[in-house]
Amino acid sequence: MSADTPDVVAELDDLKVHFPTPAGTVRAVDGVSLAVRRGETLGLVGESGSGKSTAGLALLRLVDPTAGRVRVAGADVTLWSRRRLRATRRHVAMVFQDPQASLDPRRTVGDSIAEPLIVHRLAASTAARRARVAELLDLVGLRADTAGRYPHELSGGQRQRVGVARALAGEPDLIVLDEPIASLDLSVQAQIMNLLRHLQRDLGLTYLFIAHDLAAVEHMSDRIAVMYLGRIVETGPPERIYRHPAHPYTAALLSAVPVADPRVERERRRIVLTGDIPSPVDPPSGCRFRTRCPQARPACAETDPALAEVGPGHDAACLFPLDGERDGGVGEGATTRADAAGTA
Amino acid sequence: MSHTTVLSVDDLTVTVGTRRGPVRAVAGVSWQVRPGETFALVGESGSGKSMTLLAATGLAPRAATVTGRVRLLDTELTALPDDRRRKVRGRHVGFVFQDPMTSLNPVLPVGRQVTEAAEEHLGLTRRAARDRAVELLELVGIPSAARRVDAYPHQFSGGMRQRVAIAMALACEPDLLIADEPTTALDVTTQAQIIELVADLQARLGTAVVWVTHDLGVVAGIADTVAVMYGGRIVEQGPVDAVFDAPTHPYTRALLAARPDPSRRGEDLVAIPGSPPSPLDLPPGCAFWPRCPVRADPRCEHELPPLTTVGDGHTVRTFYRGEAG
Known part of the structure; x- marks a missing residue:
């Protein structure tokens, strides 16, 4: 598997992520190779301390690799500057476990979803941006008027839908889903899993699904890495x-x-x-x-x-x-x- | 002294004063747990499961008004003044919470904490307490207990901390162990260890256990009796086999059906629309009505369904009379 293979969207190649701590060097990721192929869901399972979340963060270069390579959309981004990475982050988006923590409580839902559109210059005008936000809300099953509301006014399931809409805004090649259902009520988890699968089918999305819930990973994934x-x-x-x-x-x-x-x-x-x-x-x-x-x-x-x-x-x-x-x-x-x- | 029930809760209602007026968090729940038995209380957020436990053990917040009767062994807890109730509870009830740090003091060696309550309630000397602490830490499977008795909580892993919290809960040899989501924050392999530990201790000590969880898999593994809560009420209750084999309330059925099933990979999950209701905003009839896929009866929307017996010890609060299972 290499970046030349056309169907690989993002890849870690013998990646190591080590963190210096007073107690010694934490080898969070210590030689991991994985390739996410276009259109698939790769499930990444493991317990706390396994390094699964760090591996996910490395795909967005949100942590700095100690050794090894990170390739996204065919480009080796291992050593890219923060500035250059901005463009990469359009290619790889992330949905976090706790939408409460990942959404700015002082911004409306619409503003949060619009942010990637502004950063990546994906909307020509304010009107176009508004229309796109409404479209994204519709995709995740929320009403257009949700745009004017604040995160605390929404339920956990609705907030996670907003998190997904925000991830979709940049039209990414890969979405890293880091425990996207773990903090949701059981009755709501199935809704979000269905939504993610429908979006994948309709939009041809590629997922790295990081979770500790093995039944959910089995249901969602085409391939699994433990x-x-x-x-x-x-x-x-x-x-x-x-x-x-x-x-x-x-x-x-x-x-x-x-x-x-x-x-x-x-x-x-x-x-x-x-x-x-x-x-x-x-x-x-x-x-x-x-x-x-x-x-x-x-x-x-x-x-x-x-x-x-x-x-x-x-x-x-x-x-x-x-x-x-x-x-x-x-x-x-x-x-x-x-x-x-x-x-x- | 033998008891048929360790804890008996009768028509417990908890109303909490809020800025938006009184909110009924728990409405008329009744259940018992017998010696050596595990009673599981399942529910999602806002279902009232944790408040039920707090109120049943006299730990409800000051802003809450509790009515109904709670009997612990021979004592009518609800009739006691606070200080007496605290004594009885301390002597007979052990608590384990989701986050062991809720009960552990970060700046005190674990050994001291494990027996702090025992010193007070059993009148142990410092020396005896230390020996007892080592014994308890061994009991819950802490390796090199004699050495680690002087360690601080941060020197333990999450799973080991929960073991320490369990040792602390068992220090007074309680008749009743209350476990509020004790494995929710743990990894599955650690969860399996803790479940095995509690089951083993229960078999050896005959402790009654009340286990609050949202995980139906955990319930299936530990419970003798299960009560499913929704919107502050128990909607279904019964022997664990009966409830899992023949779930009768549409909510119980929907909850069991929403889990991924490996034989149906690739199909949509049977999701329940909407979210669990807030206690601030409960519908007048059955609380599940707004999300219910069945809506079996025109009364569901406006009238509270009565509690009906559908099997031996199996009760359900619904108008639905469809086929079970």
Whole structure:
């Protein structure tokens, strides 16, 4: 995969983002390569501290890479100045978890949505701008008169619709959705997921969908990448990742997701990981998951496994990948043949 | 001394004074929890689930007027003056909140905090309290507890802090553990650890648990009985299997149907239109009416549906009589 491949919209190439802190260097993203292809939804899952949000921010160059490359729309933007990046940010837009925090409380909804139109000179006149704002509101299912209202007058779901409209304003090639439904009520989450999928279908949008809700990611994504401690540990299509997870971390993560069925919950065997995610200041040697991995063996402490193919379009970074089968997706029972790795 | 119920809430109503006048946050809810049992209270924002808990344990804000009766073991809590109620609560009820830092003091070593209440309520000496703190930290799975008893909250991860908060809640060997969204801020693998921990402690200690959550998956995993709240009322309540197998209230049904289903990838989700109502602005009839896909009866809009029994211990507040499940 390279930037020459026409269908790649944005790409991280062996990206590292390290932050100096008094406690040492936090390796938030530590060698991540991923390419988002035009028209797809790439789901990026992981727990807090996995680096998934930092990877998303890197695509907008909202954090500075320590090493590696960031390519957007065919251009290597790794070293671009802030000034030059302005234009890039038209190509990649972002929707944040908390629309309350990402919208200016003192500006009307219309002004917030119009801002990218002004910055990127996308409207020739005030009238054209107003018409475009009304059009964008309509796209996200809000009435045109919402333009005159303030964020606090809206519900959480409506505010997130405004966040989406604002992201659409620059006609971006890629929209990074960072936990877009996490702070919404359950009954509203489905509305926003439907909206995002309809917009994608109608406008040919490309999404990087960053979330910790595995059921939502399964529903939304064409491909999935699982992150752990600054690395991608597994990537593949959802039916492979959810039914045949190859990395023990993915298997454990899936087995931890509670299912809204009391009978399934009573019968399922959960892989309960011991301990906490290690500090990204001092990640374990070899495989980063080995300190919590139920299948870890001595070799895991010595070799840092690279992503390798375990099936069609399905890669895992594990010396002893699982070849077991789960019973189903997040919504179904979950068992893994953990001991299958022993024969690998 | 054996009790059939640990906490019994009868017709609890909470009215809060606001600038826009009195607002009824909770309206006539009744439920019980028995020893060793887990009662789950589910609802979205503004449903009244947290206020129900606060009022039931005498922790409602000053601006709130609480009516109804709450019995904790043999004590009628609602009849007690504040100081007596505080004593009874401190002795018999442990609390765990979403953010462990709500209950933890950032500038005090965790060991001291874990047994602070026990020192007061059980009359432990400093020395005994420290030993007890180590024991409790071990109980909740803090590694090297004897060493970490002197550490400060910021030296623990989010999941470990929640374990410390649970140790603190268990210090007085409470009959009742109140857990208000205790895993909402945690990652799923940590959530699984905390759920397992609470279930294990409950089995060992026979504690009754009231668990407030918005996550139906968590409910399915932990609850014996579940109550679904909407607009300040319990709209459906019953044994967890009955409610998940045969959800009867259109809101419960819609909520369960809105979750992504892997066998129907690529299809639209069955979304519920609109947003949960604000307690400031409740409709006169069924609170779910404005968003209801069913609207089974002309009375739904203006008349409060009565509470009906549809199965063993399974009650529902709706005019809807359609097929369940």
